[in-house]
Amino acid sequence: MARSMLVISRQAPWSGLAAREALDIALAGGAFELPLALLLLDDGVFQLSAGQRPESLEQKDLSANLKALPLFGIETIHVARDSLVQRGLDIDSLGHPIELIEESRLGDFIARFDHVVTL
Incomplete structure (x- = not known):
């Protein structure tokens, strides 16, 4: 059985490059059919914001x-959920399907995986 990540x-x-690298790891793991999930915490939730203009920062x-x-x-x-609320992001305006996780359940969620990579 494949180990989860x-x-x-x-x-x-x-x-910086951390957000891109996290997505690259997720995509690479998926290409090898590794059971994996992506969790956005803290400022990582800004990746879901619509209307970003990364070219203005040469990104x-x-x-x-x-x-x-x-x-x-x-x-x-x-x-x-707390990361979204603290940063004033509206759940309905996000352009991607998401599953909200309450702060009190984060530990249990993370513990379900064999490997955890944080960027």
Whole structure:
């Protein structure tokens, strides 16, 4: 049986390479049919914001990577509810299917996976 992996992305898409690297790991794991999930915490939730203009910061747009996740077996992006609320993001305005996880359940959720990668 394949070992499961959780990729946790905590960085905003404009704060460096960590957000892109987290998505790349998720896509690569999905290409090898590894059971995995993606969890956005803290500033990582900004990856779901619509209307980003990464070119103004000489960054690449991550929205195509997010849209490709279902092709690699990741149907839902898991998101910490508190992270969305603290950053003033409206759940209804996000352009991707998400599953909200309450802060009190994060530990149980993370414990379900054999390997955890945090970026």
